[in-house]
Amino acid sequence: MNFDNVQTTEGDVNLSEERREWYNSLPQESQDLLFRDSSVFLHQSMSTPCLDVLLACEESRIESISGQKYYDFHGNSVHQLGYCNPKIIERMKQQLDTLPFCPRRYTNIPAIECAEKLTSLLPDSLSRVLFAPSGASAVSMALKLARVVTGKFKVISFWDSFHGANIDTISAGGEAVFRQHLGPMMPGTERVPPPTTYRGIFEDEMKYADYVEYVVEKEGNIGAFIAEPIRNTDVQIPSESYWKRIRAICKKHHIVMIFDEIPLALGRTGKMFAFEHFGIEPDILCLGKGLGGGVMPFAAMIAREDFNIAKDISLGHYTHEKSPLGCISALASIEYIEQNNLLDHAMDRSKQIRTILSDWFEKYPLIGDIRGIGMLWGIELVEDQKTKKPATEQASKILYSCLKNGLSFKISQGNVLQLCPALIIKEKELDEAMKILENAIKDHLSDI
Numbered sequence: 073m074n075f076d077n078v079q080t081t082e083g084d085v086n087l088s089e090e091r092r093e094w095y096n097s098l099p100q101e102s103q104d105l106l107f108r109d110s111s112v113f114l115h116q117s118m119s120t121p122c123l124d125v126l127l128a129c130e131e132s133r134i135e136s137i138s139g140q141k142y143y144d145f146h147g148n149s150v151h152q153l154g155y156c157n158p159k160i161i162e163r164m165k166q167q168l169d170t171l172p173f174c175p176r177r178y179t180n181i182p183a184i185e186c187a188e189k190l191t192s193l194l195p196d197s198l199s200r201v202l203f204a205p206s207g208a209s210a211v212s213m214a215l216k217l218a219r220v221v222t223g224k225f226k227v228i229s230f231w232d233s234f235h236g237a238n239i240d241t242i243s244a245g246g247e248a249v250f251r252q253h254l255g256p257m258m259p260g261t262e263r264v265p266p267p268t269t270y271r272g273i274f275e276d277e278m279k280y281a282d283y284v285e286y287v288v289e290k291e292g293n294i295g296a297f298i299a300e301p302i303r304n305t306d307v308q309i310p311s312e313s314y315w316k317r318i319r320a321i322c323k324k325h326h327i328v329m330i331f332d333e334i335p336l337a338l339g340r341t342g343k344m345f346a347f348e349h350f351g352i353e354p355d356i357l358c359l360g361k362g363l364g365g366g367v368m369p370f371a372a373m374i375a376r377e378d379f380n381i382a383k384d385i386s387l388g389h390y391t392h393e394k395s396p397l398g399c400i401s402a403l404a405s406i407e408y409i410e411q412n413n414l415l416d417h418a419m420d421r422s423k424q425i426r427t428i429l430s431d432w433f434e435k436y437p438l439i440g441d442i443r444g445i446g447m448l449w450g451i452e453l454v455e456d457q458k459t460k461k462p463a464t465e466q467a468s469k470i471l472y473s474c475l476k477n478g479l480s481f482k483i484s485q486g487n488v489l490q491l492c493p494a495l496i497i498k499e500k501e502l503d504e505a506m507k508i509l510e511n512a513i514k515d516h517l518s519d520i
């Protein structure tokens with residue numbers, strides 16, 4: 073089996089030499105636990121053997137059993153409000169004591185209030201909610217609903233997009249590594265090139281939008297267009313005009329526009345919802361990850377009022393649908409963001425990162441591009457500024473050197489360092505974490 077593709081798509085895979093060296097450098101007790109973990113769990117790409125064994129987490133950091141603390145600039149995108157946010161934990165504890173679970177044929181007050189709160193934050197058109205226990209499940213419901221609404225089963229998505237690891241969502245998504253070796257997928261997905269930028273220049277963006285319409289007209293039967301409004305992993309931010317054009321194409325051809333904001337919503341981009349940056353409204357919005365307050369697995373699909381036409385079909389039917397704990401953590405999270413002006417705080421920290429990265433961009437030839445919005449940043453490393461040859465090895469070395477010094481993040485596309493700190497991070501902490509990263513970059517400049 074050839075895993076070359078896996079190695080370069082996500083970077084910090086579990087099979088690399090660096091991961092092996094990292095494992096050997098850990099204290100014996102951690103190695104013993106990682107060995108037990110590796111002996112009992114099925115191995116799969118990008119996890120086992122794991123990086124370390126965690127004992128605790130607080131605010132913007134996670135802590136291992138050996139006492140090593142890492143600023144977590146990855147957090148699987150659930151940690152907008154930081155870890156163990158006391159306001160969320162307190163509300164959840166109260167809920168645990170009264171109604172921890174709600175069987176599907178019943179409802180509960182946190183569920184009603186959470187759905188009402190979400191729709192009150194959204195444009196009037198997005199007024200119908202279904203909850204789900206995971207982001208992939210929310211995307212599944214959206215894909216089903218688009219079929220019901222349009223009577224058409226085909227989907228357009230971006231190459232390299234990820235919309236969840238279930239078989240229907242990898243079928244609809246664009247990351248080839250998730251489909252390899254698995255045999256036939258669900259039929260009907262047409263993938264189109266995502267618009268990308270390098271140093272602020274859009275490469276053929278409008279041609280890519282024209283190509284979407286070309287596919288729609290040639291292929292026929294396209295019922296849904298699904299995309300992240302901003303690609304979370306390697307931080308690709310299309311322009312407002314691109315999204316307006318796609319919005320118009322969807323309207324013209326009766327295609328449901330689904331925005332997957334599972335890692336982006338609730339402040340990551342400096343706005344409550346990422347689509348607000350582009351002056352358009354999707355027909356269906358999928359939320360997840362941080363919606364559970366960094367504690368609960370919880371997701372939502374929010375659709376247009378006139379899409380409320382599937383009474384006789386089970387769109388979700390999930391056991392943990394109107395989870396009182398999920399709903400209370402979502403409600404408490406939104407209240408926390410509002411009461412603590414977290415979006416403003418995130419924008420202040422965003423400026424801080426921008427200033428630091430702009431300085432590095434001038435100083436370090438290893439950095440080919442920096443891209444970011446709100447508290448989501450990508451640093452693209454290149455071996456050669458002219459050819460843009462990805463500096464994959466250096467990226468991996470920089471990651472492990474940061475881990476040794478207390479900073480965790482993820483590498484995307486093999487050479488993009490993705491920085492996704494907790495929104496509550498303090499100015500001084502952010503400086504400290506960025507210093508760890510700068511030192512690692514400096515140490516590996518001569519590796520080119």
Ligand SMILES: Cc1ncc(COP(=O)(O)O)c(C=O)c1O
Nearest residue numbers: 206207208234235236332334335
């Ligand atoms: C854009 C996007 N959509 C969907 C998902 C799936 O969410 P979950 O892991 O909760 O199923 C993810 C998870 O990484 C994601 O990044």
